[in-house]
Amino acid sequence: MGEDRLYSRDMVCHARGGVLSRFSWGPHAARWWGLVVILLAGVASARAPRGEFSLGPIVARPGTAASGRLPVPEGVDSGTFIPITLVHGSRPGPVLALIAGVHGSEYAPILALQRVRPLLEPARLAGTVILVHAANIPAFLGRTIYTGPVDGKNLNRSFPGNPEGTVTERIAYVLREQILRRADVVVDLHAGDANEALRPWTGYYAKHGTPEVIARSRELAIAFGVDHIVLFPMENLSFEKALYTGAAAVALGKPSFDVEVGGLGRATPEQLALIERGVFSLLRHLRMLEGKPSPVEHPIFIERRANLKSEVEGFFYPTVEVGQWVRTGSLVGYVTDFFGNRIAEHRAPHGGVVLVFFGTPPVRSGETVAVIGEVHDPAPAPAQAP
Known part of the structure; x- marks a missing residue:
């Protein structure tokens, strides 16, 4: 089927701002009028002011x-x-x-x-x-x-x-x-x-x-x-x-x-x-600025986090650093009473990375004292001294 036959012989051609004309198609008319419409639309778009x-x-x-x-x-x-x-x-x-x-x-x-x-x-x-x-x-x-x-x-x-x-x-x-x-x-x-x-x-x-x-x-x-x-x-x-x-x-x-x-x-x-x-x-x-982005090349995805919550009030002592990788059972921190006696311990329920912990001493019952992001855990942690 020839390209000119794709269109009716009597058409109305619209562009931004209104009707261009009504005309009969001749040889190659569709191609030329299509180009005219594209050019006029582009000019109108270019002239349109960018608003506040x-x-x-x-x-x-x-x-x-x-x-x-x-x-x-x-x-x-x-x-x-x-x-x-x-x-x-x-x-x-x-x-x-x-x-x-x-x-x-x-x-x-x-x-x-x-x-x-x-x-x-x-x-x-x-x-x-x-x-x-x-x-x-x-x-x-x-x-x-x-x-x-x-x-x-x-x-x-x-x-x-x-x-x-x-x-x-x-x-x-x-x-x-x-x-x-x-x-x-x-x-x-x-x-x-x-x-x-x-x-x-x-x-x-x-x-x-x-x-x-x-x-x-x-x-x-x-x-x-x-x-x-x-x-x-x-x-x-x-x-x-x-x-x-x-x-x-x-x-x-x-x-x-x-x-x-x-x-x-x-x-x-x-x-x-x-x-x-x-x-x-x-x-x-987002191509809002020119130049190449700097995405992370080897992301570590954390699908599950463990929030370690205190059941007592007192002083929290972390035993790890943020970013440290721990194994199942690793001691993450402990709580003492107001006289320095250890009354609670918090251990990692699974292997992972320490994302967050309380970095100041006060802790109340029910508060999250540490967050462990789950990652590959190669083996159980060795026994730790109390």
Whole structure:
């Protein structure tokens, strides 16, 4: 069949902006008019202005950056704000949300975004980067761990949020509606809290979300460049049960992963540099910046974690270092009473890597004093002296 016969002899040819003409086909007309349509559509697209990007009162024009306070209105308790920077590239591309400070005393990611901000050149950027410098200002200024000082709630257990709830729930609601919904990719940046020592890792939801979102989240976690990657076990969380920042993003259909770097209230140059490198590797992977990304070449995937919980209160003494590999039965730490008598021990239930442990002495009953990520365990640990 000849190509000209694929079309009717009397057609209307549309392009951006309206009808071009009605005509009868002659030899090779389809080929030429098709080319005209493509060229005109391309010209119209090229001339279309790139619009502003705004979040609440913060507005960034194409090729510029803007910073400001995204308000969280007062309600049953006092209001607050979320400090935001918008870096709006000169060319179209995805919207990447980098969220630090969901827990107010996890300082390394908060300070890392301070370093990233002046390094992002809007003129070289495709797409838009949303920098959430400190999501939980009440906890940040209050220097509290895990929970906010006003209502005692954990922001990373408060999604999808509630506009009529307490301040932590209202922060979650604003983050969901203003940040998560606007983003194409969400990165939730954490550290060990002020009482936790932590080995750097990333993590994503391996069973929550569509297959496409799960695969994309995995790909992005690898692109960040940290070698240990935790597979979060939660399955198919409903919108109402997606309590974590990243889980809420996935429930909205957005690829997402967590980053965990830093701890014990510290932010070392090495930790800040690790986060900074990861952010720029991710930007290159997303083709928001030119250049080659630096993905991890040999990722270690952790499918199961053991949370060692204390059944007593007292003083916790770790006997391992973060990042150390342990065997089944290895002593991870012990608890003494207030007079120095050993009253409890914590041993690894399986072989693996020490991801987190309490790095400060106080421990209460029910608290997680250490986390072991399961990896290959070649043999049982030898007996250890009490």
